[in-house]
Amino acid sequence: METIFFILTTHFFKWDQITVLLKLSKKEQINSFQYKKLIRKLWELRKNRPIQYVIGKTSFFGMDFMVNEKVFIPRPETEELVSWIIQDHKKNNEKIQIFDLGTGSGCISIVLKKKLPKIQQIHAIDFSHEILSIAKKNAMFHDVRIFFKTVDILKNLTSIPIEKYPMTIIVSNPPYVRFSEKRLLHPNIFQYEPFQALFVSDEDPLIFYKKIIFWIQKKFTGKVCIYFEINQFIYSDILDLMKKTGFLNVEIRKDIQGFFRMIRVIN
Structure with a gap:
């Protein structure tokens, strides 16, 4: 306090x-x-209103980002996911494009552009103009060029035009909290943070991962590196999904608290 x-x-x-x-x-x-x-x-x-919404900003990777109730507040485990990407690609001299699916405040895209300046293009995707307006303001504040596009991942992800690149990075921190897990959350999360950025049904909790994987398989050629933040309670289901869809080069990592919270797939 x-x-x-x-x-x-x-x-x-x-x-x-x-x-x-x-x-x-x-x-x-x-x-x-x-x-x-x-x-x-x-x-x-x-x-119970989160302090980040009260003051209108949060810190991510040591950088300030504007936030309000339209966007999810970035978490430390997402910083760990971004660190993994940076570590993997900081010495990479190939031409790279990045797709940040469910960008929210834009923090992942903006940090990656700052830390990996050799990247040619970063495309930040979300379903709402209101959400992307916040991400755009954060990009302007940090003086980085990001391509923003309004797309609903569940409905028309395949509508995104794809350019051929030697390497593509797909990163996503999609909704993955099952409705049944709501009781495990602090009240300030489910009372104020955007419902659409948090919850998925218990019947199909991997729906976002499935849609993204289908899109990758249908649209991309060349080397693709996929980085997902995941639900620690169903990490084995995600691993099974990857294997069943033909992705065999898979690594899963624990966060600083010891939970399986991130996965990398190289295709």
């Missing part, structure tokens, strides 16, 4: 943490307008 307090106050007052502590120790007063505004922010936190 102390950390959240300092995140809020340093953002709100534009002071560093030491200045906040000094002013608290001196019991300095703030004007009534600032006080009322701060109380409103604290009330939002009391109602």
Whole structure:
């Protein structure tokens, strides 16, 4: 709670943490307008609204990203997935194109463009213009060129025009939390974060992975590297899916908490 307090106050007052502590120790007063505004922010936190939405931004890979309730708040395990991609390709001199499926805030695409500047094209895909407007603002803020396209992965992913490249990277952190797992989540997640970015049915929890795999098999030639964030409770089902669809060069990794949360497939 102390950390959240300092995140809020340093953002709100534009002071560093030491200045906040000094002013608290001196019991300095703030004007009534600032006080009322701060109380409103604290009330939002009391109602379980995530601090990232309260201040309108989050940190990912040490970079600031604008967020609101239209986009999912990036998590540390997604940073680990992005680190894996960077590690794999930082010395690669081939021409590469990247497709970021379900881009949300655009954080994956933007970090990859910053960390792998030799990449020729990055295409960031999501189903909503409102979502992509946030991603576009983040791309402008970080001064990177990303190609954004509004596409529903479940309905018309095959409509995306594909150019031939020696290598393609597909990365996705799709919805993968089953409805039955909702009880395991903190209230501030399912109360405020976008439903479409979180949940899938228990009957077909791999639906997004299936659609993406079908698209890859139908549309791509040449070398393709696929990176997925996955549900740790059904990782074996995802591995089975990969094998059944002909993907044999598969590696699965645990996150820092020891859960199987990411998978790489090289085709």
